[in-house]
Amino acid sequence: MEPLTAVPMKHALNTTRQQNFAQWYQEVISEADLAEESGVRGCMVIRPWGYGMWERIQKLMDAEIKKAGVENCYFPLFIPLSFFEKEADHVDGFAKEMAVVTHHRLVKGPKGGLVPDPESKLEEPLVVRPTSETVIGAAMSRWVQSWRDLPLLVNQWANVVRWEMRTRMFLRTSEFLWQEGHTAHVDREDAMVETMRALEMYRAFAEGPLAMPVVAGEKPENERFPGAVATYSIEAMMQDGKALQAGTSHYLGTGFAEAAGIRYQDKEGGIQHAHTTSWGVSTRLIGGVIMTHGDDDGLRCPPQIAPHQIVIVPMLRDDEGDAAVIDYGRTLAKELGALSAFGEQVRVLFDTKAVKAQTKRWNWVKKGAPIIVEIGPRDVADGKTAVIRRDRLYQENGKLATAFTPRSDFVAQAAGLLEEIQAALHAEAKARLDGAIARDVTDLAKHFKGSEDKVVGWAEVQWARPSGAVLDGIVARLKELKLTMRNTPLDAAPADGVCFFTGEKAVERILIGRTY
């Protein structure tokens, strides 16, 4: 977060990050037309600009998933209760807050409205999937017979529902969109290779298309997915210093395979249980992008996931000069649309809506279109363009840093500029993340004191990886400070000291911070 300047600048949003980060977040979502409350408890409407970002995420991630040999399928929304009862740890972890379908018909009620028809009560209630291990496990048990059928690699893009008491758009909603990969393997080794492949896919995706630096590592035991043997995550740091778990990959051992009966005949003719994994990312990524790249003028959308990368805004005057401006804009859009950036065609919008140019400019600033190009009659005459880079909106004097560029120069530079913006957003966030991990903390309370107002980030400490009551005690102590353990970074230095919590010999390093 930038320091308060002596003379406060005027920004497009009413609330700055500094003033109230949570309120700023809601304001970005609303002002950038990303999403809104739906009137249905805990569910949001994802609007075109927000959904367009999700479509970009889907397209790029899906290509990575397919490249890994994983095939897309679709499994039922409803899961019979009995499926859930099979895996004991999974039940304990998930059986709490789920939407339950109990009837299949409505009839006119005594007061005239509609009520569930008592005669349509289901013999076995159906759960709206919170995640699909159980129902996909049942399918895998039909598909897997022999070692030749393994590995079995499937994925689905779907909506899931987890009843949430306190919701926040994109970060925690009752219904959300995600992809869930589910794989079955001959042994632990092969399953672990897949678990780590998915984790690395997520890490590279976050750092690449999302320009969002993350730390990949293993979650501590108390943060494991219900029923998992090991859970790995990527953790991103938001501009308020809090952690956002942005993707997870689980090695599930043979627990789900035993519950669902995923068995195979090995090469020697013996019967074995498969080892399974699952991994997912969701629309939560969009919340991460907002809180990583947003500024006091709204979203700054990384070019790779921006639905429109370049928006051309014509300055029209409702006179006979307009036709030339429209012509100029149309030709410019065509030239830019023929360019290639990030190995894809550049996505250009020529915004001819019947709205004032000034209003449009600020709407696109708030939405975070990476490049905004304004063209007016004078630009047509001079063969120029007025180019605004969303990642560097202002000059030092507080005025817009518009670059008046000859049109041919701009066309020649545009693709490179998009790639430069993508890199600049990543570099800025990466510097912030790297600068906000403290490795010399001796007193957590002191270190994190006042971190509600000031960016403190995370602490990396050494620990002995305790379990049981010792671990519970650590979790409780951290909870008092509103802290949690995030993960044990894969690329952390080896332990060379004693456990921060127990004083025993440390075995690894773990990140601690506030979290979403």
Add this chain to the structure above:
Amino acid sequence: MEPLTAVPMKHALNTTRQQNFAQWYQEVISEADLAEESGVRGCMVIRPWGYGMWERIQKLMDAEIKKAGVENCYFPLFIPLSFFEKEADHVDGFAKEMAVVTHHRLVKGPKGGLVPDPESKLEEPLVVRPTSETVIGAAMSRWVQSWRDLPLLVNQWANVVRWEMRTRMFLRTSEFLWQEGHTAHVDREDAMVETMRALEMYRAFAEGPLAMPVVAGEKPENERFPGAVATYSIEAMMQDGKALQAGTSHYLGTGFAEAAGIRYQDKEGGIQHAHTTSWGVSTRLIGGVIMTHGDDDGLRCPPQIAPHQIVIVPMLRDDEGDAAVIDYGRTLAKELGALSAFGEQVRVLFDTKAVKAQTKRWNWVKKGAPIIVEIGPRDVADGKTAVIRRDRLYQENGKLATAFTPRSDFVAQAAGLLEEIQAALHAEAKARLDGAIARDVTDLAKHFKGSEDKVVGWAEVQWARPSGAVLDGIVARLKELKLTMRNTPLDAAPADGVCFFTGEKAVERILIGRTY
């Protein structure tokens, strides 16, 4: 359906279309690995080959939707009961068989299993969306203020649930996948233009990528979408002569706008209700493709929607010659993958799975891969390929019509061959449709007699477009013959006679047939 030959040929499926069309359909789905029962009532698992077809449909249709200026969004899965109660006709039509969520938590039951927690009972039950007019209408009422906000054009790709008592995979399942377009307009005229645009988009899509000829027309009053002023459909003819409604487009008048409060200020400052439309196609299209193009060897997948258009099967012998075959196949796959057909890169699979080549060949025949190429050591030596066109599988003598083609010739022809197969599938189905619409029927009972065993197709008759009790009477009479009115074709000849049913002056022509 082909006539029984004197000497019955052996085919890849156990059941022929002639023997039992319904059982043949299930067998294609199972043998082509398209989908399977999920163990969840009325819900299916869509397997990779079936889901791959859906992904192709989504990709191509989504491009058409975007081209029309429609923007994708996402709306909640759950719709509060009160939303449903607003539009009276819509309630009557839809309120019957829907999945109702009544609880949001599970707890351990007295017998040890899980039960819905009585304390988590929702104050207002939530309906799992059967379609989204109501919840999207609520959003539109927030988004539309002025005539400048219109037209408002949105679409979503989503799952919907309609509780079905008798389900059939792809054709009628409790949960299915679809797209639903929803638009709001200033007046009837503009809304009707959109209604017809969507209908034409569906017609062109069915005849193009799906190679499935259809008749576009208006549904009779009794078949209208609940709450619609007019419903239009595309109707395809399956190989058993039955109709499949494959897509619908509705002009909803101002009814939904009045219920949801979609009002706008017109240019004169007056307040008006918007005129809305909705339109959708679903995974049912896949059922239509199966029953349009399938034969007694399985599916014949139109190249434009085939997940893999060309499959290369190597004949391996587990000896040192295999390496050369693999090399040859890999190079061939690369050459073919660099080609372009239908304006897209050709999709090629080099199938190196550890399965016998003969088994693979027949699996790909059953799945309907448009072109199957077999390569063995001799082909490597001779620089040849053994090419099987799935749409023309056999020679007249009943042997496979494999074409032994020099590899360079095949690569040169492959893209054209795919386009030829697409056209041939369409032409075959088009001839069947055109040949099975009778325009001289005087006695429906006689005409359709025995149509369960023999392909009769449809009858086109003139009618006076009656409504009320007269229409009800006609519907009831047709029902006795297991017949329904499909639609009044847009391109039918003008009426020039009397109503088939009432003897009054006819105003248009309407199709009658059995239906799915």
